[in-house]
Amino acid sequence: MAAIALPNTFSGTRSVFRVCPVTTFKVDLAAERLIIVNAVTAIVALLLGGIYALLIGLTRWPDVHLLSAPWFYRLLTAHGMNMLVFWMVFFEVAGLYFGGNALLNARLVGVKLAWVAYALMLGGAILVNVIIMMGRADVMFSAYPPLKADPLFYVGYILFAVGAILACCIFLATLVMAKVEGRYEGSMPLAVFGLLTAAIIALFTLLSGAVALIPTLLWSLGIGNVDPGAYRVTFWGFGHSAQQVNLSAMIAIWYTLATLTVGAKPVNEKLSRFAFFLYILFINLGSMHHLLTDPGLGTAAKFFNTSYAMYLAVLGSLIHAFSIPAAIETAMRKKGYNKGLFGWLLNAPWKEPGFSALMFSLFIFGFIGGPTGVVLGAGQLSLLAHNTWRITGHFHATVVGGTTLAFMGFAYYVLPLVFRRPLFAKKIAQWQPWVYGIGLIILSISMTLAGTLGAPRRHWDVTFSNVTIPVQVQPLMNLMLTFSGIGAVIAATGGAMFIIVAVGSLLFSPKRDPKALSPLEA
Amino acid sequence: MAIYPPERIWWKPLGREERLWVTVAALWCFFMFFMLIGWYFLGAQNLPTRAQRITTAQYKSLADQFVEANKVGEENGVPIVHPQPGTDIYLVAKQWQWTPILELENNKTYTLHVSSLDVQHGLSIQPINLNLQIFPGYDYMITITPNKAGNYSLWCNEFCSIGHHLMTGKIVVK
Numbered sequence: 001m002a003a004i005a006l007p008n009t010f011s012g013t014r015s016v017f018r019v020c021p022v023t024t025f026k027v028d029l030a031a032e033r034l035i036i037v038n039a040v041t042a043i044v045a046l047l048l049g050g051i052y053a054l055l056i057g058l059t060r061w062p063d064v065h066l067l068s069a070p071w072f073y074r075l076l077t078a079h080g081m082n083m084l085v086f087w088m089v090f091f092e093v094a095g096l097y098f099g100g101n102a103l104l105n106a107r108l109v110g111v112k113l114a115w116v117a118y119a120l121m122l123g124g125a126i127l128v129n130v131i132i133m134m135g136r137a138d139v140m141f142s143a144y145p146p147l148k149a150d151p152l153f154y155v156g157y158i159l160f161a162v163g164a165i166l167a168c169c170i171f172l173a174t175l176v177m178a179k180v181e182g183r184y185e186g187s188m189p190l191a192v193f194g195l196l197t198a199a200i201i202a203l204f205t206l207l208s209g210a211v212a213l214i215p216t217l218l219w220s221l222g223i224g225n226v227d228p229g230a231y232r233v234t235f236w237g238f239g240h241s242a243q244q245v246n247l248s249a250m251i252a253i254w255y256t257l258a259t260l261t262v263g264a265k266p267v268n269e270k271l272s273r274f275a276f277f278l279y280i281l282f283i284n285l286g287s288m289h290h291l292l293t294d295p296g297l298g299t300a301a302k303f304f305n306t307s308y309a310m311y312l313a314v315l316g317s318l319i320h321a322f323s324i325p326a327a328i329e330t331a332m333r334k335k336g337y338n339k340g341l342f343g344w345l346l347n348a349p350w351k352e353p354g355f356s357a358l359m360f361s362l363f364i365f366g367f368i369g370g371p372t373g374v375v376l377g378a379g380q381l382s383l384l385a386h387n388t389w390r391i392t393g394h395f396h397a398t399v400v401g402g403t404t405l406a407f408m409g410f411a412y413y414v415l416p417l418v419f420r421r422p423l424f425a426k427k428i429a430q431w432q433p434w435v436y437g438i439g440l441i442i443l444s445i446s447m448t449l450a451g452t453l454g455a456p457r458r459h460w461d462v463t464f465s466n467v468t469i470p471v472q473v474q475p476l477m478n479l480m481l482t483f484s485g486i487g488a489v490i491a492a493t494g495g496a497m498f499i500i501v502a503v504g505s506l507l508f509s510p511k512r513d514p515k516a517l518s519p520l521e522a
Numbered sequence: 523m524a525i526y527p528p529e530r531i532w533w534k535p536l537g538r539e540e541r542l543w544v545t546v547a548a549l550w551c552f553f554m555f556f557m558l559i560g561w562y563f564l565g566a567q568n569l570p571t572r573a574q575r576i577t578t579a580q581y582k583s584l585a586d587q588f589v590e591a592n593k594v595g596e597e598n599g600v601p602i603v604h605p606q607p608g609t610d611i612y613l614v615a616k617q618w619q620w621t622p623i624l625e626l627e628n629n630k631t632y633t634l635h636v637s638s639l640d641v642q643h644g645l646s647i648q649p650i651n652l653n654l655q656i657f658p659g660y661d662y663m664i665t666i667t668p669n670k671a672g673n674y675s676l677w678c679n680e681f682c683s684i685g686h687h688l689m690t691g692k693i694v695v696k
C-alpha cells in the first residue's frame with residue numbers, strides 16, 4: 001500500500017496521502033493526525049463525563065444518595081460540560097476532518113490553523129475542568145447570570161468556542177478546495193452534505209455562544225451588566241442549536257453506518273438533501289422552546305415559537321426517519337433477505353456493533369427523544385415540564401441514546417481505520433450498544449416519568465429533608481428515581497465498555513501490517 | 523452509498539412510497555401547526571406572557587407592603603398571608619425560600635406577581651406540576667384562578683446555588 005504526495009493548487013506545499021487499504025480512500029496524513037487527536041480527546045472527555053454520570057446517577061438514586069450536595073452540583077456541572085460540549089464537539093471536529101478529507105480524497109487546508117483550533121479547544125476544556133474542580137464554577141453548564149462563576153470559567157468556554165469556530169471554517173475551506181482541485185466527481189457524498197449542514201449550523205451556534213458569554217465574562221470582571229432574559233435568548237441560541245449540530249452530524253453518521261454495515265444506498269438523494277436543507281432554514285427556531293416559560297417574552301413570540309416553523313424542521317426529521325430504514329431494508333432485500341415483512345430486519349447483522357449502534361440510536365432517537373422533544377416544544381406542555389426531570393429524560397434519549405450512541409458506532413469503524421489497528425476486544429464491542437442502549441432506555445423513560453410526577457432537575461435532595469416549609473412528594477416519584485438509578489448504572493457500564501474498546505484499540509491492538517502502510521515520501 | 527459521490531444526475535423524482543410518506547408527514551405537520559394555534563384559544567391554561575421590568579429593591583418593597591397588609595400568621599418564621607380575592611398578590615423567590623405562604627380562596631381570580639431578589643429560580647407548583655422560570659429584575663404577572671382546594675407545595679427547579687434543594691414554599695387554597 002503506497003502513499004502518494006499530490007501538489008496543492010494554491011500553495012507551494014505538498015500534502016502526503018496514504019491510500020486506505022480497506023476503503024481505498026486517499027487520506028491526507030495531516031488530516032489523519034488531527035482526526036486521531038480530536039477523537040482521542042473526545043473519548044477522554046467522555047470518560048470523565050461518564051465517571052461523573054455514574055456518581056450523580058447514584059446520588060439521585062434516593063436509597064444510595066452517594067455524593068454530598070456541593071460535590072453533586074460540582075460534578076453535575078462537570079458532567080454537562082464534558083459530555084454536552086467537549087465530548088460532542090471534539091468528536092464532531094474529528095468527524096468533519098474525516099468527512100471533508102478522507103471521504104473526498106481531499107487535502108486539509110490550513111493544517112497549522114487546524115492545530116491552533118485544537119489547542120484553543122483543548123486549552124479551553126482543561127481550564128473549564130480545572131476551575132470547576134476547584135469549586136469556583138458551581139453554576140451548571142448553562143451558567144445563568146446572575147449566578148456568577150470565576151471569570152476563567154467563561155474564558156475557557158469562549159476559548160473552546162473560538163477553536164471550534166476555527167475548525168468549522170477549516171472544514172468549509174477544505175470543501176471548497178476539494179471542489180476547486182477536483183478531488184471528487186460531481187456532487188459531494190450525502191454524508192459530507194450532512195456534515196456541511198452541521199458545520200453551517202455550528203457557525204451560527206458558536207457565534208451565538210460568543211454573544212452570550214463575552215458580556216458575561218466582562219460582567220464577572222465587574223464591567224457592565226447582563227440581563228438574565230437576554231442571556232437566555234443568546235445562550236440557548238448556542239445551547240439548543242448545538243443540539244441541531246449534533247442532530248445533523250448524527251444523521252450524516254446514520255447514513256454512513258447504513259452504508260458501511262449493510263451497503264445501504266440513499267433511496268432518493270434529492271429528498272435526503274432537501275431534508276438537511278430544511279434543518280438549515282428552520283431548526284434554529286427550536287431554540288426558543290427553552291424560553292417558553294420565561295418572563296419577558298410577549299404573546300406573539302411565545303405563540304409563534306410554540307408551533308409554526310418548528311414543524312418544518314420536524315418534516316426534515318420525518319423524511320430521514322423514512323429514508324434511512326428504507327435504505328437499510330432495500331439493501332437487505334437485495335441481498336436476498338426477502339422472507340416476510342420483517343425478514344430483512346431479523347437477518348440484519350445485529351452482532352456488528354456499528355449496526356446495532358445504528359439501530360438503537362435510530363430507535364431511541366426516533367421513538368423517545370424526537371417525539372418527546374416535539375411534545376415539550378408545545379407551550380402549554382412546556383408549562384408542565386419546564387425544568388423537571390422530563391427534560392433530562394428527553395435529552396438523554398436524544399443526545400445520548402441517539403447521538404452519542406451513533407458516534408460510538410461510527411468510532412468502531414473510524415478508529416481502526418485511522419489508528420490502523422484492529423478493534424480491541426471485539427466481543428465487548430459487540431455487546432456494548434445493547435448495554436448502553438438498554439440502560440439509556442431505562443434511564444430516560446424513568447427520568448421522564450419522574451419528571452411527570454414533578455421531580456425537579458439539578459436537585460440533590462428530592463426527599464426534602466431539612467427544608468423550612470415541608471412539602472408533599474408524590475410517592476411514585478421515588479420508585480421512578482430508583483429505576484433511573486438502575487438505568488444509570490447499566491448505561492455507565494455500557495459507556496465503560498466503549499472506553500475499553502476504544503482505548504484498548506489504541507494501546508493494545510497490534511499495528512496492522514506496518515510495512516505495507518508506511519507512507520512513500522515524495 | 524452515502525459516503526461516495528452520487529451518480530451524476532441524482533435529482534430524480536420521488537418513488538410512490540416516498541411521495542405517500544412525505545405527503546402524510548407534511549399533512550401531519552400542518553395539522554399540528556393548526557392544532558397548536560387552536561389550542562392557544564381552546565386551552566384553559568396558557569403560558570403567561572405579562573411581565574415588566576422592576577428593580578429587586580422595588581419588588582422587595584412591594585412584597586413587604588403586601589405581606590404587612592395581609593399577614594395572618596407564620597409557619598417556621600415564614601409569614602402567611604390571606605389577600606383579598608381579585609387583588610395583586612406577591613410571591614418572592616430568594617435564596618433559599620419561597621415567601622410568603624399564600625392563602626387563596628377557591629374559584630377566585632388573582633394576579634400573581636413573582637420575581638427573584640437574587641439569582642434565577644424555578645417556580646414549581648406541586649402536585650399540579652406547573653413550572654415557570656423566575657428572573658430577578660422582571661416582575662412576572664400571572665393570572666390564576668385556583669379551582670381545587672388543598673395544599674400546594676412549591677419547590678425550586680432551577681439551580682440557584684448550593685442551597686437549591688432547601689428552597690420550598692406553599693400555597694393553600696381554601
Ligand code: HEM
Pocket residue numbers: 050053054056057060076077079080083084087088140141142392396399400404443456457458459487488489491492493495
Ligand atoms: C452513562 C451515561 C449517562 C448517564 C447515566 C447520565 C446521567 C445523568 C444524570 C443522572 C443527570 C442529572 C440530572 C439532574 O440531576 O438534573 C444528567 C444530566 C445531564 N446529562 Fe447525562 N448521563 C449520561 C450520559 C450523558 C451524555 C453522553 C451526555 C451528552 C452528550 C449527557 C448530557 C447531560 C446533560 C447536558 C445534563 C444536564 C446537566 C444540567 O442539568 O446542567 N449525559 N445525566
Ligand SMILES: [Cu+2]
Pocket residue numbers: 616617618642643644678679680681682686689
Ligand atoms: Cu431557587
Ligand SMILES: [Cu+2]
Pocket residue numbers: 643644678679680681682683686687689
Ligand atoms: Cu433552585
